[in-house]
Amino acid sequence: MSRRPSPAPAAPRPRSRFAVAVVAAVVVVGAAAWWWVRTPPFTLAVNPNRNVLLVSIDTLRADALGAYGGRATTPNLDRLAAHGARFDFAHSHAVVTLVSHASILTGRYPYEHGIRDNSGYRLPPTEPTVATLLKKQGFATGAFTGGFPLDHRFGLNVGFDLYDDHLNQAVAESSDRERRADLVVASALDWIGKQSGKWFAFVHVYDPHAPYQPPGEWATRFAADPYFGEVSWTDSALGVLFDKLASQPRPTLIIVTGDHGESLGEHGELTHSLFAYESTLHVPLIVSEAAGAHAPGSAGAPPVKGVAIESPVRHVDILPTLLDAVAAPIDPTLPGLSLRGVIAAGGGPDRPSYFEAMTSAVTRGWAPLRGVLVGREKYIDLPITELYDLTTDPEETTNVVTVRMDRAQVLLNILKGFNVAPPGRPQEETTDTIERLRSLGYIGGGSAVVREKYTDEDDPKRLVELEQTMHRASEAYQGGRPDDAAALYRSVITKRPDMEDAYRQLAFLYWREGRQADAVATLESALRAGVTQSEVRIKLGQYLAESGEAEKAIALLQSFAADDPDALIALGNAYELAGRPAEAIRTFKHLIGVDPQNGLGYQNLGITELRQKDDVNAEASLRRAIEVDPGLSGAYTALGVVLANTGRSNDAIAMWQHAITLDPTDLNALFNLTKTLAEMGRIDDARPYGDRFIASAPPGLQDDVATIRKLLGKIERPSL
Ligand SMILES: [Zn+2]
Numbered sequence: 118m119s120r121r122p123s124p125a126p127a128a129p130r131p132r133s134r135f136a137v138a139v140v141a142a143v144v145v146v147g148a149a150a151w152w153w154v155r156t157p158p159f160t161l162a163v164n165p166n167r168n169v170l171l172v173s174i175d176t177l178r179a180d181a182l183g184a185y186g187g188r189a190t191t192p193n194l195d196r197l198a199a200h201g202a203r204f205d206f207a208h209s210h211a212v213v214t215l216v217s218h219a220s221i222l223t224g225r226y227p228y229e230h231g232i233r234d235n236s237g238y239r240l241p242p243t244e245p246t247v248a249t250l251l252k253k254q255g256f257a258t259g260a261f262t263g264g265f266p267l268d269h270r271f272g273l274n275v276g277f278d279l280y281d282d283h284l285n286q287a288v289a290e291s292s293d294r295e296r297r298a299d300l301v302v303a304s305a306l307d308w309i310g311k312q313s314g315k316w317f318a319f320v321h322v323y324d325p326h327a328p329y330q331p332p333g334e335w336a337t338r339f340a341a342d343p344y345f346g347e348v349s350w351t352d353s354a355l356g357v358l359f360d361k362l363a364s365q366p367r368p369t370l371i372i373v374t375g376d377h378g379e380s381l382g383e384h385g386e387l388t389h390s391l392f393a394y395e396s397t398l399h400v401p402l403i404v405s406e407a408a409g410a411h412a413p414g415s416a417g418a419p420p421v422k423g424v425a426i427e428s429p430v431r432h433v434d435i436l437p438t439l440l441d442a443v444a445a446p447i448d449p450t451l452p453g454l455s456l457r458g459v460i461a462a463g464g465g466p467d468r469p470s471y472f473e474a475m476t477s478a479v480t481r482g483w484a485p486l487r488g489v490l491v492g493r494e495k496y497i498d499l500p501i502t503e504l505y506d507l508t509t510d511p512e513e514t515t516n517v518v519t520v521r522m523d524r525a526q527v528l529l530n531i532l533k534g535f536n537v538a539p540p541g542r543p544q545e546e547t548t549d550t551i552e553r554l555r556s557l558g559y560i561g562g563g564s565a566v567v568r569e570k571y572t573d574e575d576d577p578k579r580l581v582e583l584e585q586t587m588h589r590a591s592e593a594y595q596g597g598r599p600d601d602a603a604a605l606y607r608s609v610i611t612k613r614p615d616m617e618d619a620y621r622q623l624a625f626l627y628w629r630e631g632r633q634a635d636a637v638a639t640l641e642s643a644l645r646a647g648v649t650q651s652e653v654r655i656k657l658g659q660y661l662a663e664s665g666e667a668e669k670a671i672a673l674l675q676s677f678a679a680d681d682p683d684a685l686i687a688l689g690n691a692y693e694l695a696g697r698p699a700e701a702i703r704t705f706k707h708l709i710g711v712d713p714q715n716g717l718g719y720q721n722l723g724i725t726e727l728r729q730k731d732d733v734n735a736e737a738s739l740r741r742a743i744e745v746d747p748g749l750s751g752a753y754t755a756l757g758v759v760l761a762n763t764g765r766s767n768d769a770i771a772m773w774q775h776a777i778t779l780d781p782t783d784l785n786a787l788f789n790l791t792k793t794l795a796e797m798g799r800i801d802d803a804r805p806y807g808d809r810f811i812a813s814a815p816p817g818l819q820d821d822v823a824t825i826r827k828l829l830g831k832i833e834r835p836s837l
Contacts, residue, residue, distance in 0.1 A: 168369040177375025179399040189348035193356035201405025214266035217376040224436030233475040233540040240272030248276030257316040261305040264323030298322040298354035362407035375400035471535040482615040484571035489532040496528035633664040667695035716746025750780035795828040
């Protein structure tokens with residue numbers, strides 16, 4: 118650090134120099150302003166006896182928060198910034214959730230920790246993280262997550278005493294599952310309240326991620342701007358947490374950032390993952406402290422004044438900062454540096470930042486995107502290279518690569534200083550797997566192609582139109598036009614036969630429309646086109662099993678399931694549907710061995726045991742499922758059946774009622790409640806459940822609807 122220390126920091130920018138001049142004048146003018154003048158700037162002291170709170174707000178653009186001049190109403194985060202350090206030029210290294218969080222928690226670039234996309238990768242359990250390092254320093258460690266990309270299966274849970282990733286189970290597609298910010302905060306507060314010693318809490322809130330559906334008043338106030346409504350709502354939910362910490366006896370260091378931003382249509386991109394423009398790469402970073410009741414800075418002591426820092430900082434700097442602040446040792450091989458000195462000096466040196474966007478490279482075969490930020494210059498290495506001067510062109514509208522070839526060369530050389538080897542393929546195939554897939558007719562001549570060379574035609578800038586078509590297809594489907602949606606997906610596949618997500622969405626649409634054979638054929642054609650993502654094979658296995666081809670599903674899933682939790686669930690279900698319960702049980706037990714926190718594994722094991730009339734083991738498995746994941750409505754429903762079978766009807770009713778609070782469309786619970794209550798003579802209690810069952814049962818359950826009508830004494834009209 119070459120800059121002079123505070124309290125008279127060297128002014129990094131004209132605005133600060135001006136402020137120093139004003140200070141001098143005010144001191145001369147009179148004593149009335151003395152107190153304001155003496156308010157010290159925020160500094161980050163070393164204090165091993167403090168709590169640490171790391172908050173990541175998913176999908177948070179740097180320019181959304183009020184403190185950053187944004188349109189969202191964020192008084193709680195603004196207050197943190199007003200009494201802490203606000204970094205105005207902070208960047209993530211990736212533009213998708215899991216990759217970015219792995220960098221935040223390990224302090225490593227993606228090519229170092231190895232996670233390049235949201236699926237297909239797992240953090241090695243030996244990789245040190247904030248959690249493992251602070252645990253060694255005597256901190257209790259807790260994580261509270263709000264979105265599926267941070268599910269414990271991806272390995273970020275190591276080192277946490279509690280890793281609470283329970284999400285809303287009512288949403289069918291696991292990748293869409295999330296938990297609202299207020300519920301994440303409530304869980305964190307519950308855990309914090311139980312700690313007597315110092316603690317580290319990681320709180321991840323997912324709400325600003327698409328779809329933008331802010332609750333209550335935020336929906337009304339931000340009707341035209343729902344993304345900013347989500348950010349505002351999230352601030353309000355986090356305010357409850359910050360307020361609580363302010364009253365704790367021990368001070369709490371608070372670091373808040375976003376994992377990546379959101380394009381909101383800029384550069385033709387609607388959300389994030391495709392590009393790495395500033396709309397998705399530039400994130401907020403706030404370092405602040407909730408003072409303990411007896412600490413300096415608490416009520417009565419003079420407050421500290423926030424500092425705004427324009428020097429470039431990066432996500433890899435968060436871990437060293439956090440360790441530095443609690444006097445923990447810092448691994449010298451980490452690429453980041455503590456920001457304590459930068460905060461004290463009001464600025465620091467330019468630290469180059471590596472970034473990447475690999476999702477469409479690993480899932481679609483498009484060109485991998487890598488780049489580097491040096492000062493305010495940004496270089497993006499793609500077949501069509503890009504160079505931007507963010508000082509004069511912050512929105513990256515003018516690519517100056519051809520007019521500043523010298524600078525492009527300098528930045529390319531800096532980029533080459535980082536590791537630019539091709540990303541490891543997700544879930545490498547063994548020869549055995551490839552042979553098995555080939556024997557099923559799913560792989561042609563060779564294994565899936567690893568691209569060596571990319572041309573302009575593989576540049577995401579040329580292919581962004583396909584991304585937009587995908588979005589239009591999704592809108593068409595949600596708007597009740599499935600045929601239009603299917604045509605759009607098919608057009609994408611025609612143009613780019615390696616687009617994994619187009620096959621998967623099209624197959625899902627067919628499945629939901631009852632076109633089972635088309636759904637299966639779509640996924641089979643994806644495999645034949647060389648798509649290798651395990652999601653495609655898992656879905657195909659599931660669809661085959663549920664459309665009467667369970668043995669074929671078993672052959673496919675067996676070929677690669679190994680230790681993949683989703684594949685094992687699908688394989689266990691396929692065995693169950695094939696009438697092979699012993700193998701289903703063996704598969705679910707294997708899954709639980711691999712992933713002891715897998716609630717669905719226990720639930721499905723319990724259901725299979727229940728069907729085998731093994732009430733004792735079924736009850737144990739289902740109670741364990743609920744313990745591991747209290748949001749699993751299906752486990753409550755099945756446990757209710759065990760209780761009813763063993764003469765505990767009132768307990769069974771309570772279980773089914775709870776299942777319905779978790780998932781109001783749980784037809785099994787509704788049916789069982791109606792039947793059991795009616796048979797107990799409690800027709801009036803049974804009626805609301807029965808009515809709901811009748812209203813929501815699909816055409817395939819008309820026999821059950823007839824049973825319910827009879828139980829409720831409703832007269833069935835004979836159809837003529
Ligand atoms: Zn994210």
